[in-house]
Amino acid sequence: MTPAPLRCPTCRAPFRAALCGRCGADLAPLIAIATAAHARRERARLALAAGDAAEAQRLVLEARQLHDTGRGRALEAIAAVALGQRDESLRLLRMS
DSSP: OOOOOOBOTTTOOBOOSSBOTTTOOBOHHHHHHHHHHHHHHHHHHHHHHTTOHHHHHHHHHHHHHHOOOHHHHHHHHHHHHHTTOHHHHHHHHHHO
């Protein structure tokens, strides 16, 4: 599952810098949000590895509110399985 590149909301060009190379839009706030979501997904992975599925699910839900990704939904599905939430896990996997 390859993540889709982040795109400038003004001109839809893929970006990796704080200023859009095509239109010059300031993308720093979007990068900050994506980075915060990534940090929460990483903390969720660590919580799962430590056996704390409830904390992992809480963190991945926070991450998805910031930046919803297929990998985030897959991680949430893993946490749901660990919590015995089979139907929720299947729903999330269908969305990924």
